[in-house]
Amino acid sequence: MPIAIGLEGSANKLGVGVILHSPPPTSSPASPPSPHDSAHSDDESAFAQSKSNPPPVQILANLRHTFVSPPGTGFLPKDTAAHHRRWIVRLVKQAMKQARVQVEDIDCVCYTKGPGMGAPLGSVAIAARMLNQLWDKPLIGVNHCVGHIEMGRTITGAENPVVLYVSGGNTQVIAYSAQRYRIFGEALDIAVGNCLDRFARVLNISNDPAPGYNIEQLAKNGKVLLELPYAVKGMDVSFSGILARVEELAHRLEKEGSSWTDPATGAPISKEDLCFTLQETVFAMLVEITERAMAHVGANQVLIVGGVGCNERLQQMMGMMASERNGSVYATDERFCIDNGIMIAHAGLLAWEMGFHTKLEDSTFTQRFRTDEVLIDWRD
Amino acid sequence: MAASEFPCSLVVDVPLLDHRLASTAMRALQVDAELSPLVRRTFSLVGREDSAGDEEENSTILRTEYSATTNRMLRVAVNGFMESLGVVLQVMEELDVDVLESKS
Numbered sequence: 516m517p518i519a520i521g522l523e524g525s526a527n528k529l530g531v532g533v534i535l536h537s538p539p540p541t542s543s544p545a546s547p548p549s550p551h552d553s554a555h556s557d558d559e560s561a562f563a564q565s566k567s568n569p570p571p572v573q574i575l576a577n578l579r580h581t582f583v584s585p586p587g588t589g590f591l592p593k594d595t596a597a598h599h600r601r602w603i604v605r606l607v608k609q610a611m612k613q614a615r616v617q618v619e620d621i622d623c624v625c626y627t628k629g630p631g632m633g634a635p636l637g638s639v640a641i642a643a644r645m646l647n648q649l650w651d652k653p654l655i656g657v658n659h660c661v662g663h664i665e666m667g668r669t670i671t672g673a674e675n676p677v678v679l680y681v682s683g684g685n686t687q688v689i690a691y692s693a694q695r696y697r698i699f700g701e702a703l704d705i706a707v708g709n710c711l712d713r714f715a716r717v718l719n720i721s722n723d724p725a726p727g728y729n730i731e732q733l734a735k736n737g738k739v740l741l742e743l744p745y746a747v748k749g750m751d752v753s754f755s756g757i758l759a760r761v762e763e764l765a766h767r768l769e770k771e772g773s774s775w776t777d778p779a780t781g782a783p784i785s786k787e788d789l790c791f792t793l794q795e796t797v798f799a800m801l802v803e804i805t806e807r808a809m810a811h812v813g814a815n816q817v818l819i820v821g822g823v824g825c826n827e828r829l830q831q832m833m834g835m836m837a838s839e840r841n842g843s844v845y846a847t848d849e850r851f852c853i854d855n856g857i858m859i860a861h862a863g864l865l866a867w868e869m870g871f872h873t874k875l876e877d878s879t880f881t882q883r884f885r886t887d888e889v890l891i892d893w894r895d
Numbered sequence: 896m897a898a899s900e901f902p903c904s905l906v907v908d909v910p911l912l913d914h915r916l917a918s919t920a921m922r923a924l925q926v927d928a929e930l931s932p933l934v935r936r937t938f939s940l941v942g943r944e945d946s947a948g949d950e951e952e953n954s955t956i957l958r959t960e961y962s963a964t965t966n967r968m969l970r971v972a973v974n975g976f977m978e979s980l981g982v983v984l985q986v987m988e989e990l991d992v993d994v995l996e997s998k999s
Contacts, residue, residue, distance in 0.1 A: 596978070597978070600978060600981060600982050600985075603982065603985075603986075604985045604986060604989050604990060607990060608989065608990065611995070617995070617996075618992055618995055618996075637927065637979070638978075638979075638982055640926075640927075641923055641924070641979050641982045641983060642982055642986055644922070644923040644926060645919065645920075645923050645982070645983055645986040645987065645990075646986065646990065648919040648922060648923065649919060649986070649987065649990065649991050649992060650992060875922055875923075875926065876926060878926055879926060879927065880927075
């Protein structure tokens with residue numbers, strides 16, 4: 516029963532997870548063993564586990580510590596790396612204690628090779644290399660995006676969905692084909708989460724637990740839909756122009772206060788209205804490019820992964836589109852959609868089970884690592 | 896590599912308990928190339944001055960030699976090295992196999 520430990524630190528979340536992959540059962544787990552089984556041939560009792568179904572997993576530990584910067588600021592690489600250095604050993608120890616595993620139970624040490632922020636990735640990579648040598652366990656470099664996708668597939672059970680991966684650092688629409696996660700559409704400039712986070716700074720919205728979460732709560736009380744550019748470019752999206760415009764609106768709000776009113780109702784425009792406007796606009800764009808990809812590949816399932824995937828309004832809007840196409844939306848809760856170590860352990864273990872490992876001298880990290888660079892040989 | 900091009904230099908010697916730990920530290924740190932072309936770095940394992948006998952087993956000191964075009968570049972590079980070294984030492988101290996076994 517393979518067990519992996521995964522270390523994740525590509526942005527301001529430091530995650531350590533320990534996962535166990537259970538082997539596929541040889542008979543139906545629901546029915547108790549009957550006298551018939553031994554008398555009958557193998558094909559009746561064998562459980563067909565096609566390669567496309569992810570293995571059953573056990574989350575033995577999933578710990579995370581987030582570096583939160585003060586309102587009005589973002590997290591910078593130097594400070595984030597310092598945070599990760601301060602917390603990595605503590606989290607690894609705690610994770611192993613919670614998982615009740617010893618070094619000899621662990622089969623491989625997985626770490627985020629990229630993409631992400633350089634210095635933070637580096638702090639975690641060094642810790643992983645140390646564990647690889649001190650513990651004498653194989654090292655697996657994992658693509659952060661593939662980690663999100665594989666965790667989403669396993670937790671939700673979605674068979675072959677179009678994946679919308681949306682976070683502070685990434686915005687991609689992905690579909691699986693021939694052992695690669697292929698990018699059908701993406702943000703051309705900044706990620707949607709980056710747009711939301713930077714807007715939060717202008718309004719001094721708290722970064723605790725995450726700026727996007729606080730924008731979501733404020734948006735629930737917003738009613739006025741102001742005009743923002745809508746920048747869908749074919750299969751791709753662009754957010755930097757929208758950010759520039761919404762920041763202008765935020766400065767206007769700060770300057771004019773309650774004298775800026777909604778022409779229709781006369782009520783003053785609030786920061787809740789700005790949050791609402793921004794979410795409705797960018798989420799509609801994401802739904803559009805996701806739908807376009809679904810039409811291209813003939814899928815009707817959508818899996819949303821990444822930190823922005825926690826947003827319930829996005830899930831709701833995507834759900835409306837999917838049900839019009841007789842499909843459904845799959846999403847995970849904050850344990851898995853926000854960056855975490857368990858997804859790195861999971862994707863790493865899948866690769867290790869196919870015979871993959873990363874040599875120490877190749878265990879670098881990189882800010883740019885395309886999702887389709889990874890051979891997904893655990894799927895057919 | 897002409898010494899005159901990289902006039903600012905510093906040697907950092909980190910004494911460790913045994914050859915295994917020194918070698919582990921070196922192998923973990925040497926994977927990442929120096930980011931700046933204005934900085935050169937070499938790692939080696941050296942023995943303690945007072946030690947005698949088997950050369951390899953006595954190489955317990957991690958020697959890092961930095962040379963850079965300016966003192967500022969040298970400072971930046973060495974600061975980065977110290978930060979990484981901190982992680983290396985902390986993992987050794989708290990997560991090595993014997994440490995975990997004794998705590999369990």
